[in-house]
Amino acid sequence: xxxxxxxxxxxxxxxxxxxxxxxxxxxxxxxxxxxxxxxxxxxxxxxxxxxxxxxxxxxxxxxxxxxxxxxxxxxxxxxxxxxxxxxxxxxxxxxxxxxxxxxxxxxxxxxxxxxxxxxxxxxxxxxxxxxxxxxxxxxxxxxxxxxxxxxxxxxxxxxxxxxxxxxxxxxxxxxxxxxxxxxxxxxxxxxxxxxxxxxxxxxxxxxxxxxxxxxxxxxxxxxxxxxxxxxxxxxxxxxxxxxxxxxxxxxxxxxxxxxxxxxxxxxxxxxxxxxxxxxxxxxxxxxxxxxxxxxxxxxxxxxxxxxx
Amino acid sequence: xxxxxxxxxxxxxxxxxxxxxxxxxxxxxxxxxxxxxxxxxxxxxxxxxxxxxxxxxxxxxxxxxxxxxxxxxxxxxxxxxxxxxxxxxxxxxxxxxxxxxxxxxxxxxxxxxxxxxxxxxxxxxxxxxxxxxxxxxxxxxxxxxxxxxxxxxxxxxxxxxxxxxxxxxxxxxxxxxxxxxxxxxxxxxxxxxxxxxxxxxxxxxxxxxxxxxxxxxxxxxxxxxxxxxxxxxxxxxxxxxxxxxxxxxxxxxxxxxxxxxxxxxxxxxxxxxxxxxxxxxxxxxxxxxxxxxxxxxxxxxxxxxxxxxxxxxxxxxxxxxxxxxxxxxxxxxxxxxxxxxxxxxxxxxxxxxxxxxxxxxxxxxxxxxxxxxxxxxxxxxxxxxxxxxxxxxxxxxxxxxxxxxxxxxxxxxxxxxx
Numbered sequence: 001x002x003x004x005x006x007x008x009x010x011x012x013x014x015x016x017x018x019x020x021x022x023x024x025x026x027x028x029x030x031x032x033x034x035x036x037x038x039x040x041x042x043x044x045x046x047x048x049x050x051x052x053x054x055x056x057x058x059x060x061x062x063x064x065x066x067x068x069x070x071x072x073x074x075x076x077x078x079x080x081x082x083x084x085x086x087x088x089x090x091x092x093x094x095x096x097x098x099x100x101x102x103x104x105x106x107x108x109x110x111x112x113x114x115x116x117x118x119x120x121x122x123x124x125x126x127x128x129x130x131x132x133x134x135x136x137x138x139x140x141x142x143x144x145x146x147x148x149x150x151x152x153x154x155x156x157x158x159x160x161x162x163x164x165x166x167x168x169x170x171x172x173x174x175x176x177x178x179x180x181x182x183x184x185x186x187x188x189x190x191x192x193x194x195x196x197x198x199x200x201x202x203x204x205x206x207x208x209x210x211x212x213x214x215x216x217x218x219x220x221x222x223x224x225x226x227x228x229x230x231x232x233x234x235x236x237x238x239x240x241x242x243x244x245x246x247x248x249x250x251x252x253x254x255x256x257x258x259x260x261x262x263x264x265x266x267x268x269x270x271x272x273x274x275x276x277x278x279x280x281x282x283x284x285x286x287x288x289x290x291x292x293x294x295x296x297x298x299x300x301x302x303x304x305x306x307x308x
Numbered sequence: 309x310x311x312x313x314x315x316x317x318x319x320x321x322x323x324x325x326x327x328x329x330x331x332x333x334x335x336x337x338x339x340x341x342x343x344x345x346x347x348x349x350x351x352x353x354x355x356x357x358x359x360x361x362x363x364x365x366x367x368x369x370x371x372x373x374x375x376x377x378x379x380x381x382x383x384x385x386x387x388x389x390x391x392x393x394x395x396x397x398x399x400x401x402x403x404x405x406x407x408x409x410x411x412x413x414x415x416x417x418x419x420x421x422x423x424x425x426x427x428x429x430x431x432x433x434x435x436x437x438x439x440x441x442x443x444x445x446x447x448x449x450x451x452x453x454x455x456x457x458x459x460x461x462x463x464x465x466x467x468x469x470x471x472x473x474x475x476x477x478x479x480x481x482x483x484x485x486x487x488x489x490x491x492x493x494x495x496x497x498x499x500x501x502x503x504x505x506x507x508x509x510x511x512x513x514x515x516x517x518x519x520x521x522x523x524x525x526x527x528x529x530x531x532x533x534x535x536x537x538x539x540x541x542x543x544x545x546x547x548x549x550x551x552x553x554x555x556x557x558x559x560x561x562x563x564x565x566x567x568x569x570x571x572x573x574x575x576x577x578x579x580x581x582x583x584x585x586x587x588x589x590x591x592x593x594x595x596x597x598x599x600x601x602x603x604x605x606x607x608x609x610x611x612x613x614x615x616x617x618x619x620x621x622x623x624x625x626x627x628x629x630x631x632x633x634x635x636x637x638x639x640x641x642x643x644x645x646x647x648x649x650x651x652x653x654x655x656x657x658x659x660x661x662x663x664x665x666x667x668x669x670x671x672x673x674x675x676x677x678x679x680x681x682x683x684x685x686x687x688x689x690x691x692x693x694x695x696x697x698x699x700x701x702x703x704x705x706x707x708x709x710x711x712x713x714x715x716x717x718x719x720x721x722x723x724x725x726x
Contacts, residue, residue, distance in 0.1 A: 037496050047330070054333050057340045084325060096701045103442055104700045106499055107657055110444075110650055111696030118690040123331040123346070132338050236646065240507070243500065278515045285504040285511075292497050293489045 007141070007151035009273040010266070015157045015226070017265020018164035022219035023242035024249065024257035025171065026086075026212025032188045032252035033208050034098075039109035040089055042239020043116035044213050048082040048220030049230040050124060053131045067134060079217045086213025087206055089116075094209075095202065113235075120232040130229045135159065160222045167218050168258050171211065175254060184208060188252075237281070241268075244288040250301025259299055312362050320355030327351055404571055408564055416563040417635075422675040423570040424631055429655040429667040430577050431624025436653065437662035438590065439617035440597025441491070442499040445506025446652050449479040449622040451513065451644040453629020458526040458639045459519070468531030471630050479626025480619045487618040491611050506649055514641040525640025528633045530562055538562035566635060573631075577624065581664055593617050594662070647689075654692050657699055 023045050030038040055074045064070050093108045137155040175181035186194040187204045195201045223238075224230055241264065249260025264284065272280040291298065327347035334341045408416060428450065435443045453475035460466030460474065490501045513520045520526065530538055538548070538561050584590040592613045596603045604610050633639050655674055659666030678688050 035496075037500065050335070051329060053335055054329050054340065057335065057338055058333065060338070061340065081325070081329060084322070088322065088326060093697050093701070100700075101440075102496065103436075103440060103661075106442055106496065107653070108697050108700040110653065111693040111700070114650060114689050114693030115697070118687075118693065120330065122686055122690065124335055129335050130338070240500075240504065247500075279511070282508050282511045282515075285508050288504050289490075289501050289508075292493060292501050296493060296497060 004149050004151055005273065009269045011151060011153055011157065012273075013266035013269035014262060015160050015265070016269060017245075017262035018161050018258070019219045019223050019261070020242050020245040020265050021258035021261025022164050022167065022215045022222075023238060024245040024261050025168070025215040025254065026209075027243050027246040028249070028251050028253060028257040029184075029208050029212050031246070033184070033191075033205060034094075034105075036094070036102075036105045037109070037243070038094075038209075038212070039106060039239070040093075040112040040116060041212065041216060042235035042237075042242070043113050044082060044086050044089070044235070045216040045220045045238055045242075046230070046232060046235030047085055047116065047120065048078050048213075048217035049224040049234065050120060050129070050232075051078045051081050051217070052221040052224045053129055053230075056131050056134070071134065075218070075221055078221050079214045082217035082220070083210045083214045086209045086216075090206055090209040095205075117232055117235070124232065126232065128229055128231050131224055133228060134225055154226075156222075156226050160226060163218060163222060165258075167215060168254075171215065172254055174211075180204075180207065240288070241284055244284055244291075246298075247288060247291050247296070248298050250298030252302075253298070253300045256298055256300035263299075309363070312366070313359060316355050316359035316362065319358045320351050323354040324348070324351035408567055413560055413563065416560065416567060418676060418679050420563060420566050420570060420635055422672055423567070423574055424628055424635070425652070425655060425675050426574055426668050426671040427570070427577065427631070428625060428628045428652045429659065429671040430574070430581060430664065431621045431628065432652050433656050433659070433662065433664070433667045434581065434584075434593075434617055434624070435621035436656050437659075437667070438585070438597065439593040439614055441614060441618060442496070443502045443618070443621065444499050444646070444649055444653070445502035445504070445509075446621070446625055447644045447646070447649040448502070448506040448509040449483060449625030450629040450632065450648070451509050451641075452479040452482050453626030454633040454639045454643070455513065455520065455526075455629070456626070457630045457633040458528045461528050462526050468529075468630070468634055471633075472627065475626040475630040476623040477626075479629065480623035483619045483622025484615060487615050487622075488611070491614040491618065503646065503649075506644075506646060510641050510644050513644070521640075523640060523642070525638055527638045528636070530637060531565075531634050533565060538565060566631070570631060573627065578664060578668075589613065589616060651692070654696055657696050660703075 023041070026041045026044070027038060030036060030041070052074055055077045056070070059070050059073060064073075089112055093112045094105050097104045097108055135154075135156045139153045139155070139158070140150040141153070142150060175184055183194070183199045183204050184207065186197070186199055187201050191201050194204075242261070245261040245264045246257050247260065248263055249256030249258070264287070267287065268280050268284055271283045275283075324347055327350045331350060332342065332344050332347040334343055407419060411419060428446070432443060432446050435441050435446070456475035456478050457466065457468065457471035460471050466474070486501070486505055490498055493501075514522055516522070532538070585594075592603070592608050593616075596608065596610055596613055600610060632643070636643075651674070655670045656667055657670075658673070659668070659670035674692070678685060681688075
């Protein structure tokens, strides 16, 4: 086996996996706190891709040239507005169903997913959209390589991995070391009790949706800058993949989401590289089904106990 | 009143923030086109709508007047199961049987499609509505049925009449094999597993070009009736039906044949579902949906009971698929996307999960409406999504309140108990 191809698959898998991990955060936190699969989360990611392109173009018309400033402004705008979308979705479609049967929020989420997809399709058109390359430049290992004997890492790829792990670190710190995080953990453990002790659980649930959407927005921006092209349907596939990552890592567990994302990303890129690239999605979905059947608690999750 | 107004303004402000970048700035290449009127208009609609709705609710005496929360109330009558009067059934039968006389070729094809969706809706209704199992990959069984006929015909010259039971069996088998390990799990996981399974089936059909023809699909022969063909000239050495009966050839014959055949199948299925609902197995489905833990403690084996519903639903999906292949004369994987599953689910949800007549009405609505409102086809899926959310928020048990077998004490007995 060519060591360089092997190394390249590691790089690709890590980049892919860290974006899966970021999106998986939204699934895992929402599942942890209200026990619901937020089916519309993939569409939130899709919206963030559109917002990234729109803000990039907007700053372009103002003639802003400095790349770091543009990136920070686009990141801020995308994260804030995507978070607002996440908040609104929860407020409109999930909060009124808080105490209904288990199927209702899931069906409502599928409805929201159809709405968001078609909202984007109608307002932005069904065609493929794109962004211009913002960050160029690659590293090659070894640097003075000839022919195909090197592993290539673009600057953007390294930025993706660094940003993904940094935002996970920030989120983990918030959950573990702030009053807000404590309220989140309390709500996750026992919603009724937390409410009795003065935690505004409705607000905390909103906060969780906002956090999940913000992480998806970070991923959406990075992936959009990396691939340069997207359409209104990208949320579906990315959503299932990220959900698979959440299940692999153990749904409800924050470090599990990142671990599951990286594992899935690596597994997928090795499968695509060495087995068959046509069936890489089939492979990912099969992994999801097998895990749900044989190890539903994933790597880091705790088995769910049915409460009466 | 003023407070309501400010609230509406706040909602409108948020709506403006949400709509402004997406609808106001339209991407075109790497540049933007400004459409500043659209977000303003949308936000204004949201503001006014929110204000009017909240005022209206207040003056009408809250949500109760609109029927929210009424679903839980017990119907005030004694023991029984309401059944439609025979007159209505006779009228309905007459209507459906005479419909082809009125409809043209186009109308007939819409009616056939509507019947297929009714079939699929009723099948999924057994799984989602009665047994409470959310199946997001129903289209997989539909695809299994369609491809059983298509590939069976392509490789072994399988006839339609053999493909019908075979497709049902194969789809049921797939359902059982998938369902057995999964149905032990938590309810939500089933939704995801079936979703993944549906995608796997579609991707395999798409990528396994050597066998399935990939995206190019497979063509299918039209069914024959006792060996009589519906074409103008016999192809397979048989006799065309119009020559056999000595009538003029008409392209409508094949549509009529499919229509009446489907009508028969749908009628049989309706009868079956009505009987099943009253049988112990049907009661067990509904009881499991309402409270799984209680049922298990009463000795109902949850996996077997769920598996029966899941397998039966899959079989109906398979039958629908065989009919779809026969109608189209051609199948390819693009007919079996997740959207199709979501659409069938929408039929069940709008019909009011569990209600047979509701599902039929919803299937008719969702297939006939888009044909009537061709000009608004862009908004079709959007409105289906909105209807799903609204149904869940407003009336999770369906527009038409379902009547189940019930038992209520007579008034004086209730007083004595109290």
